[in-house]
Amino acid sequence: MVDYIIETDGLTREFTRRGKGRETLRKTTLRAVDELRLLVGPGESVGYIGANGAGKSTTIKMLVGILVPTSGTVRTCGIDPHRERRRLAAQVGVVFGQRSQLWWDLPVRESFDILAAIHQLPGAAARSRSTELIEQLELTEFLATPVRQLSLGQRMRAEVAAALLHRPRLVILDEPTIGLDVLSKQRLREFLITERREHGTTLLLTTHDMGDIERLCERVLVVDHGRAVYDGSLDGLARAAGAERTLVLDFADATPDLTGIPHTTHLGSEVAGARQRLAFDSEMTTAATVLAAVGERAQLRDLSIEEPDIEDVVRRIYRASR
Amino acid sequence: MFGGLVANMTFGFLKVAMLFATVRAAGGTVQGYDVGSMSAYIWVSQGMLGSVNLHGRLDFSERIKNGDVAVDFLRPVNVQMATIATEVGKAVFALIPRGLPSVAIGALLVGMTMPTSPTAYVLGLVSLVIGITVSFSTVYLVAVAGFWLIETRGIQILYMVLSGFFAGLFVPIALFPDWLLALAEATPCPSMMMYPIDILTGRTTGGAAYGLVGVQLAWLAGTLLIGHLLTTAGRRKLEVQGG
Numbered sequence: 001m002v003d004y005i006i007e008t009d010g011l012t013r014e015f016t017r018r019g020k021g022r023e024t025l026r027k028t029t030l031r032a033v034d035e036l037r038l039l040v041g042p043g044e045s046v047g048y049i050g051a052n053g054a055g056k057s058t059t060i061k062m063l064v065g066i067l068v069p070t071s072g073t074v075r076t077c078g079i080d081p082h083r084e085r086r087r088l089a090a091q092v093g094v095v096f097g098q099r100s101q102l103w104w105d106l107p108v109r110e111s112f113d114i115l116a117a118i119h120q121l122p123g124a125a126a127r128s129r130s131t132e133l134i135e136q137l138e139l140t141e142f143l144a145t146p147v148r149q150l151s152l153g154q155r156m157r158a159e160v161a162a163a164l165l166h167r168p169r170l171v172i173l174d175e176p177t178i179g180l181d182v183l184s185k186q187r188l189r190e191f192l193i194t195e196r197r198e199h200g201t202t203l204l205l206t207t208h209d210m211g212d213i214e215r216l217c218e219r220v221l222v223v224d225h226g227r228a229v230y231d232g233s234l235d236g237l238a239r240a241a242g243a244e245r246t247l248v249l250d251f252a253d254a255t256p257d258l259t260g261i262p263h264t265t266h267l268g269s270e271v272a273g274a275r276q277r278l279a280f281d282s283e284m285t286t287a288a289t290v291l292a293a294v295g296e297r298a299q300l301r302d303l304s305i306e307e308p309d310i311e312d313v314v315r316r317i318y319r320a321s322r
Numbered sequence: 323m324f325g326g327l328v329a330n331m332t333f334g335f336l337k338v339a340m341l342f343a344t345v346r347a348a349g350g351t352v353q354g355y356d357v358g359s360m361s362a363y364i365w366v367s368q369g370m371l372g373s374v375n376l377h378g379r380l381d382f383s384e385r386i387k388n389g390d391v392a393v394d395f396l397r398p399v400n401v402q403m404a405t406i407a408t409e410v411g412k413a414v415f416a417l418i419p420r421g422l423p424s425v426a427i428g429a430l431l432v433g434m435t436m437p438t439s440p441t442a443y444v445l446g447l448v449s450l451v452i453g454i455t456v457s458f459s460t461v462y463l464v465a466v467a468g469f470w471l472i473e474t475r476g477i478q479i480l481y482m483v484l485s486g487f488f489a490g491l492f493v494p495i496a497l498f499p500d501w502l503l504a505l506a507e508a509t510p511c512p513s514m515m516m517y518p519i520d521i522l523t524g525r526t527t528g529g530a531a532y533g534l535v536g537v538q539l540a541w542l543a544g545t546l547l548i549g550h551l552l553t554t555a556g557r558r559k560l561e562v563q564g565g
Contacts, residue, residue: 015561057562061392061562064395064396065395066392066395066396066560066562067560067561067562068557068558068560082557085395086398086399086400087398089396089397089398090398092396094396096392096393098564099389099390099392099393100390100393101393101396118397118398118399119398120398
């Protein structure tokens with residue numbers, strides 16, 4: 001029997017909203033999470049994606065006992081999160097990309113000391129772990145700086161260290177790379193890969209960044225209106241979405257719209273047709289075939305290929321499931 | 323901190339002007355207060371002003387309003403106790419830069435009667451710390467109402483208006499007419515400020531002083547219990563603001 005790290009069944013959360021003014025007494029119910037069934041085993045790495053308002057954050061807050069489910073069951077690390085919130089807190093580390101768990105006016109180092117005390121970590125264990133985190137996340141240069149003076153990239157690295165100080169079995173990251181530049185994202189991802197490899201940590205992360213998913217996650221879960229609409233591998237996701245690639249074609253002269261090329265869709269033209277965008281299905285045709293067909297009609301000057309982005313994949317999955 | 327001290331002193335002198343006039347108009351004593359003990363009341367109460375929460379504001383209500391309370395619930399601690407302990411720690415520290423100088427400056431410039439027995443000071447300090455704690459365990463109740471109301475400024479202002487009056491910040495509650503005194507004693511407010519002052523200034527001594535500390539402890543237990551129940555109930559109701 002496998003002991004799941006995350007185990008939910010029929011997990012549902014509703015919010016009631018009241019109307020304005022004369023409608024104060026009229027309540028409407030909003031279902032943020034709808035009968036979610038989710039099983040995550042130890043050591044798995046799951047990307048949790050969906051549009052804004054799809055219920056991702058609400059799910060996370062129920063997994064760690066901040067919010068109470070309206071119905072359904074949830075167990076995290078084998079614990080009922082709401083009833084035994086404090087016991088669970090010792091086993092889970094959470095980063096909310098848009099909130100801080102550090103002390104705004106205190107140096108980073110002191111925030112770590114306070115967190116070590118809150119988690120009642122033995123002195124030696126706390127020291128060796130924070131040394132490890134400080135090294136891997138490259139925090140040394142700003143350890144003595146008050147949190148309010150850190151750049152966003154520095155602060156996010158410190159936030160991740162703060163969430164992992166007590167060696168949680170499960171790490172939940174809610175949009176950890178939001179607002180970060182390419183280099184900071186890269187560092188953070190490398191750190192998380194190392195952390196998983198060395199400690200077997202289970203990872204659940206929400207993101208709008210396809211790069212996060214590609215680098216970090218073996219499994220992807222897509223939610224729409226609180227329901228899981230896809231659960232499987234990343235490759236499978238691209239197939240299920242039938243995600244098309246887009247060719248951006250630049251021509252020497254103004255060119256009539258390139259419609260009617262097999263297995264492609266003409267997405268639009270700019271500059272009187274001197275730049276056109278064609279989507280093609282990579283399962284049905286190849287870029288070379290498409291280019292040959294284009295070459296017969298006009299003189300190509302330059303081209304680039306756009307990969308499907310996460311929003312696009314999500315939108316397609318949504319369309320397919322509705 | 324320095325600004326707070328200046329404000330304490332200014333209002334201290336205002337209270338001196340009004341309350342000394344009251345004592346003199348009453349022929350030298352009023353309800354057991356003479357000029358010396360009235361002065362002690364004034365400067366000790368001014369000294370406590372920076373530490374006893376009579377304004378009703380708490381970072382925690384801000385955290386409920388902006389959703390940062392989610393982070394508080396991520397920690398393996400009792401949120402109510404952690405909130406109150408943090409605030410009491412800050413408040414006790416504020417006695418050093420703000421409390422002691424107020425009393426010292428008042429004593430030097432105006433003069434006051436102070437108790438001679440060491441018990442008054444020891445028990446007084448205990449009573450002072452309990453008083454500070456009662457103020458925060460009560461203000462926590464105002465803040466935790468935010469689980470239902472989100473915006474608690476209305477209750478906070480109501481608390482600010484009533485608590486100072488009933489705690490004996492403006493005049494000693496012994497000067498209240500009987501019915502008003504009874505009303506004040508039915509609230510936790512005298513436990514926050516009036517009782518510690520009575521013990522620290524030697525107005526109440528012996529068994530009666532221990533009795534006051536007992537009343538303080540009862541209010542502390544009561545407000546903590548209600549706060550605990552409201553926190554538990556509120557968590558079922560909680561919606562984290564701002565996603």
